[in-house]
Amino acid sequence: MREEKGVIIRTLQEDINNLKIEQASTLHQLSSTLSHLSSTLSQVADLQHEQNALRQELRKEQNQRLTIQEEVNRLKSKGCQCDNSSRNSTLLPHDIQTVKEAITFDLQLEMKQQNDSIMSEMSRMEKDVRDVKAKIRATAMTISGLVSSVSDLQTQIYFSAGTIRDVNKQWKTNEIIVFPHVLANVGGGYDASSGVFTVPKSGVYVLTCFLSTHSSSMYAKLILNGNPVVGITAVTNDVSDVDTGGNAMVSRFQQDDRIWIQFYIGHFLWTMSDASVSTFSGFLL
Template identity: 35%
Template sequence: MWSRFVLGFLLAITTLIPESDGETVKTPLKSKADIFRLLLNQETLIRSALEKKVFGLVNDVGDMKEIMINNKKEIVYLKNENQELKAKTIKQLRDARIKMTTLKKENQDLQAETSKQLKIAEEESVALRNKIQALNAKFQSQANVTNLLSADVEESKKTHRKLSSAVLSLESFQKNISLLRSLVKDTPVAFTTGMTSSSSSWYGDILVFPHVITNKGQGYSSSSGKFTAPRDGTYVFTVTAVSWSSYYLHLDIAHNGVSKVRTYSQNSYQTGTNLVVLELDRGDAVWVKRHSGQGYYSGSVPITTFSGFLL
């Protein structure tokens, strides 16, 4: 039915028939051959047009495939870049949070330190204010003291004049003392003491010589048995002791309690003697003390004696 309709339509109309030179002219359809020839020409034209369109579509499809492949590659690249950017962003955010936490803590520490320093500064300010007040009071007190000192200076001047007079008197007194010392220095110091009786039982520490023969300068004491130096100098001391019968006796000359020399008297009334030179300061003491043994022998004219003198 469709073919009949086409044939009827083609017979009823005038169509364009292409000539051999490519131009088309209007030619009325007169026979079936004309119709078939027209159909063949139309088919050829349609097929050619379709082939061109198919080739164009194939090329377009190829281009689209290549574009899609490139787009896929670009999408993969963008996905990877997006993931890297996301990871980098997450890391930066994490670092930023850590840094913010650190900065927050440092800010808190700084605030605490600032508060502490401000408190210390306030305390120091209060202390300084109190100190200034104390200094003002002290300055006022010193002003009062200055006034008093001015009065004291006037009084000191009067006292100075009195002291000058006293110094002159003291210098005169020192001259007199120097004169007296020179006289004392010329005074001899010497002593000789002895025993005028014997003792077989004496067993003491200090041998006291009660019989005083000479005592220039009054340095020897017959009650204590000690010689006390009246002034500094070089002194010579000697002791002579005779042992009693069969007893032995060893005596020392002691300077302030320290033994310096020793006598040695064995039995049968043996005589022991010794001598020492000592540097004495004024007030030093020298005496004869027992080292060992007991008893001593002497007579009305002393045999056991103790002497000393200043060189």
């Protein structure tokens, strides 16, 4: 029976080590994701800076366009004056209107090409910004999930308690067996004075109990909120004989559920002076 207890304790230690490894891996993944988010935010800032620069360039081009338009209007006005004076003078060239129209066409074509180029570049940048924002939202969701995972990993709950002194007493039916020697109590769920484990957080738990008896056989029960769930039996047929019985269970419990070991039939628990033989343990998966 000691070998079985040793196997369970080693299994608990392995589960705890695996949780620590998983937590370290999750924290590393979170760090990598945060680094990626920082890089993405830097790209967004660069795009926004470039977009502002293009907007300034567009305003500059629009101002130039207004200036050119004013110059075209001035030329048109001058051309009209020249047309009026050409009727009375043969010194002005007859094709000044043609030159004016050619200049105007070239200027308008150049402005249109520049405007189309700027608008196309701004559309591309706006698409890039939308894509980056989508990546940020996805990264934020990933970070939220990782933070939740890390929080769950950091919430470790386990306890183990026993007795290293012979409780030299006649146990009464339905009396709670108290294990005063606390080996571990992470999460603070076990009360060494009452022998009751109060569930700190809802989840799936593994619970075990081993009881050693002498002088007579004994039977005890694991109780959940006043209701028996599993039994523990240790059988001996001699006053000098010692026997150990145990049981284990895996179940989902709700926060504030109360669990304890309750005596039913028998006489004495047997313990050693330097080690816990009778124990009550559990941990959150």
